[in-house]
Amino acid sequence: MELRGKLINWNDDKGFGFIQPADGSERLFVHISAVRGDARPTAGSTVYYLAGQDERGRPRAEHMRGEGLSIDRAAIRRKPQASEKGAAKKPRPAPARVARPQRTGRPQAAIRQLALKLLVLALLLVLPLLGSLNVLARQAALWPLMAYLLVSIASFLQYAIDKRRAESGRWRTPENTLHITELLGGWPGALIAQQVFRHKTRKVPFQVVFWLIVLLHQAFWFDWLLLSARYSGSALQQLGLIGA
Numbered sequence: 001m002e003l004r005g006k007l008i009n010w011n012d013d014k015g016f017g018f019i020q021p022a023d024g025s026e027r028l029f030v031h032i033s034a035v036r037g038d039a040r041p042t043a044g045s046t047v048y049y050l051a052g053q054d055e056r057g058r059p060r061a062e063h064m065r066g067e068g069l070s071i072d073r074a075a076i077r078r079k080p081q082a083s084e085k086g087a088a089k090k091p092r093p094a095p096a097r098v099a100r101p102q103r104t105g106r107p108q109a110a111i112r113q114l115a116l117k118l119l120v121l122a123l124l125l126v127l128p129l130l131g132s133l134n135v136l137a138r139q140a141a142l143w144p145l146m147a148y149l150l151v152s153i154a155s156f157l158q159y160a161i162d163k164r165r166a167e168s169g170r171w172r173t174p175e176n177t178l179h180i181t182e183l184l185g186g187w188p189g190a191l192i193a194q195q196v197f198r199h200k201t202r203k204v205p206f207q208v209v210f211w212l213i214v215l216l217h218q219a220f221w222f223d224w225l226l227l228s229a230r231y232s233g234s235a236l237q238q239l240g241l242i243g244a
Contacts, residue, residue: 004046005047016029016030019064030049041064050063132144134224158186160197166199
């Protein structure tokens with residue numbers, strides 16, 4: 001039995017979107033392979049669909065069409081070429097569909113230039129590690145080492161979850177949330193996750209903020225170790241993390 005809803009989101013380049021049922025129930029994922037009609041979907045249009053579930057039990061539309069009745073053209077399910085967008089084109093037979101393995105948040109291939117990247121990570125960890133050990137020796141405070149370890153694990157898991165959500169078309173983790181975790185000491189885990197999952201590495205604005213956070217941590221420990229904590233010491237005292 002067909003149900004009525006509204007296509008509230010549609011990514012034409014990737015060929016998927018989300019339907020909001022008219023009864024206000026949970027939205028459904030819809031893929032271009034389930035679309036029928038003579039034109040590709042557009043966000044905001046009224047649609048009719050058959051509700052189903054994917055292999056994980058999440059709501060998914062098994063069939064979707066526009067509000068009006070029309071002849072189904074298989075060509076609308078092809079990914080549009082850049083030269084064809086916005087222009088009228090003759091229907092072509094749909095190419096044979098080849099089954100592809102499900103993508104997951106796991107790494108698809110070996111990390112490129114692994115030795116060089118491990119060397120960079122090791123160099124970036126020198127100041128934080130020496131500074132944390134110095135805090136432990138001078139203040140008997142273990143929190144810097146624990147913060148880097150535990151928050152890095154949390155940051156790594158955030159990236160893994162966000163990568164999986166990106167591949168399945170679900171709501172993403174806000175970038176500010178990722179950056180806050182990095183700022184609290186999770187940047188080593190974030191840097192590892194970026195390379196393992198190949199996630200957020202090509203987004204320049206995101207990378208600029210990320211490396212500014214890394215630079216801030218380096219500057220903090222440089223001041224602590226080489227400038228006798230001229231600036232960082234007073235900041236930690238005001239936060240109550242170390243004694244006077």
